[in-house]
Amino acid sequence: MGIVDVARVAGVSTATVSRVLNESDYPVRPDTREKVVEAAKRLGFHPNGLARGLLLKRTETVGLIIPDITNPYYPQISRGVEDVAAKHSYTVVFCNTDRDALKSERYVEALLRRRVDGVVIAGGGTDFEQATNLFSDHNAEVVLIGRHRLPFPSVQVDNFRAARKAVSHLVGLGHSRIGFITGPLNLTSARDRLRGYKAALKSAGIAPDNEIVAEGDYTEKSGYTGGLRVLDRRGRATGILAANDRIAIGAMAAAADIGLNVPADISVIGFDDITMASFVRPALTTVAIPAYEMGEAAMAMLIKLIQQEAHPRVIKLPAELVVRESSGPPPASKGETSKSRRLR
């Protein structure tokens, strides 16, 4: 069942069928048009996109390469990408690399074979230099989300400034022992946040202390472990910046399990503003990263590239501090917990 069948039933040529069904502005007599539409509907005709793509060299398909959809940051991005893709009748192929070189390579090959018109790549940690060049060489456009050191258009957020803003908030509240649980330091996002943290301490005249900095990996578990490390000692932090909300929530769990009160004993600030952030108790103060909008912007940019329209080379989106319940002034005297006060 193909276009020739429609042509036969309508009593016209395949050329005419094609012109009608693609709403070409090629002139076709109204009654001819109607016969075609009628026949197509009667036969339940769905044009073969493979044949079309083969000929036209465009598939209206794009790839979305992310580390892991299970990380609550990526569903937002993906949704943004997909919504604008759908709006322009593009279809998106979904690739979870786990930041694994082998998996990435396989996906790149799969996308190349499927002749995608473009890809959006989010999340670093893998070296995409070769991959992006491959896509580029094969007429697939590339848009990056986040800061990569690659010469492709990208959508970014200023993680450095965002982290600084969060730390300043803590400083403004009176904190001077401010810890940090980082993301995986092979990621630029994580490194930028760490740099911002350090810069903010410096400009507040606070000496850095590695005892209250722990490396995490953007999971709740690493936040829990890091939280225990940063909190369970004398001279502990009175404020913690976490490199994302999952870490922050893990750290809050650690605080609770140690018997520390948030924010009375310890303030916690996250990053991202996932939905859950406003529903944990105390509600999480966090730096909101506009993930959905980043996805939207990336896909919009990709479509412009594909359709050879003008477009900016890099779009910077703002991150904003959302103050909720988990941040407050430090406890009155150092080392004293709300519990010890209560017990007095």
Next chain:
Amino acid sequence: MGIVDVARVAGVSTATVSRVLNESDYPVRPDTREKVVEAAKRLGFHPNGLARGLLLKRTETVGLIIPDITNPYYPQISRGVEDVAAKHSYTVVFCNTDRDALKSERYVEALLRRRVDGVVIAGGGTDFEQATNLFSDHNAEVVLIGRHRLPFPSVQVDNFRAARKAVSHLVGLGHSRIGFITGPLNLTSARDRLRGYKAALKSAGIAPDNEIVAEGDYTEKSGYTGGLRVLDRRGRATGILAANDRIAIGAMAAAADIGLNVPADISVIGFDDITMASFVRPALTTVAIPAYEMGEAAMAMLIKLIQQEAHPRVIKLPAELVVRESSGPPPASKGETSKSRRLR
């Protein structure tokens, strides 16, 4: 740059190139084979999947239709689907319908045009009868996740029994005022859980009370609202079953904001066991739905269907109660909160 170029460079025919590159078991002399492999590599040849698919009538692409990847239940499922897809070198096209008929229709058309080999459909609420028949008529296999009233293979979990199990746990703890915040009742999953809740009450000899049942929609917000409704009155519930973890976490937030202690004043049980469930405090008791495994099973089944292998018609996966901190015995005397006790 195509197979003819590779053939020319290797000094063989396209037939031979095809046979070598597809690892056909057709006999090819080793040195010929080598020349082909060499040429393909040198030219950076990536076979055109569109041409291949057009001819073979299979694309090694499947569609994944879900309501919304932003709902933390679906990333797990999607990951399961995608992991086994990748393992078999299938590619997955990603469709978020928002349970919207128009969007669904568009995706179905897009998938049909792309000649996907099959689709897995998760999440009801939309009528997929027409869609599934369309796929079926066009040689695309269909696997459903969850209970639909459609004659297609499916992967399910027994929500009825799972809800009963959760309520029984509360009854065993001594609760007799047990509330329920439902999911959207147009979904069979939500209705099955509600039925299970009612059945468990009945077999425990507890009269149902609509005052402590609220309709939610699987979001934190609806859990918060529902929680306020069920908790903020005399004769309030001492235990709440929530139709998913997001609702449960919303309900816990409501309890906290009212000044109620979980589990001292009120026990809360969720459904799903999302990662966050073990990191909120108190950690959430919940019925673990094996979402990742459901995705895996569905995709595995789909591949068997496509490759015409034997397969079960329906796979039932077990749901297990995970007892953590949010459930405990009811407060000693009715209407008395831990706060009022403390104040005494």
Next chain:
DNA sequence: CTGAAAGCGCTTACAG
């Protein structure tokens, strides 16, 4: 306004 025909890049039955 309409159609005949070439061609997109592959695979495979057939012939040698």
Next chain:
DNA sequence: CTGAAAGCGCTTACAG
């Protein structure tokens, strides 16, 4: 073991 050629289902330049 190897190759010539047909054909998958479309679109479009060309001719009328």
